[in-house]
Amino acid sequence: MFRKKFHGSWLLNTGEAFQAIDDAVSPFIDGVFILVGTPATISSTGVLFEFPAGDTHPSTHNYILKDRTHDICREPICGGEAFETGIGIHASAGITFDLDAIRADEGNNWNHFSARVGRDSCSCGENRVNNYVILSATDHVLAVYRRDFLPNEAEGVLLPINEDAKFLTLATGAFENDICCDHGVFANAKLITVKDNQADDEDEDDDDKEED
Numbered sequence: 598m599f600r601k602k603f604h605g606s607w608l609l610n611t612g613e614a615f616q617a618i619d620d621a622v623s624p625f626i627d628g629v630f631i632l633v634g635t636p637a638t639i640s641s642t643g644v645l646f647e648f649p650a651g652d653t654h655p656s657t658h659n660y661i662l663k664d665r666t667h668d669i670c671r672e673p674i675c676g677g678e679a680f681e682t683g684i685g686i687h688a689s690a691g692i693t694f695d696l697d698a699i700r701a702d703e704g705n706n707w708n709h710f711s712a713r714v715g716r717d718s719c720s721c722g723e724n725r726v727n728n729y730v731i732l733s734a735t736d737h738v739l740a741v742y743r744r745d746f747l748p749n750e751a752e753g754v755l756l757p758i759n760e761d762a763k764f765l766t767l768a769t770g771a772f773e774n775d776i777c778c779d780h781g782v783f784a785n786a787k788l789i790t791v792k793d794n795q796a797d798d799e800d801e802d803d804d805d806k807e808e809d
């Protein structure tokens with residue numbers, strides 16, 4: 598489900614909405630989910646998140662994409678700006694990363710999640726998405742970023758992460774149960790180090806491995 602390759606059709610949920618990812622496939626991805634109902638399971642340990650009912654939909658379109666949005670032929674465009682890297686999520690779906698696996702692989706020398714969060718230019722008029730960045734412990738949610746976006750809108754997000762956070766979830770909800778052109782984008786998504794409350798030290802030890 599997490600690919601650069603274009604699948605090109607609707608993906609209806611079958612079975613469990615949350616699909617845990619085997620470590621042999623990727624130790625950094627805890628799981629993926631289609632947001633078919635609320636509250637929704639967002640981690641392999643059973644963390645539940647109460648999405649608004651309007652965020653749900655029986656399907657998503659295409660995979661969750663590395664370095665592409667669902668305007669598939671181009672590099673990630675977020676809020677009208679082009680990026681080399683990013684994660685594209687078509688509503689209604691999400692992906693959860695295993696922060697302890699990233700710590701074990703790369704060390705724990707980062708303390709924030711950073712991204713340009715928004716939409717590409719695909720438009721079905723006033724149809725909005727809700728984009729989320731959710732931090733969780735093994736059994737409860739710790740912190741949530743949420744904003745709704747129209748096409749071509751975006752904003753910078755900087756979310757502190759402490760040792761209690763075991764999972765990082767990126768999700769795009771339908772907002773009003775309509776997913777036409779609901780292309781959520783998390784451009785330049787990274788785990789970075791912020792010192793003295795300044796975002797001027799972007800450690801290169803980012804989460805690119807999450808995107809493999």
Ligand SMILES: [Ca+2]
Nearest residue numbers: 724725771775
């Ligand atoms: Ca929508």
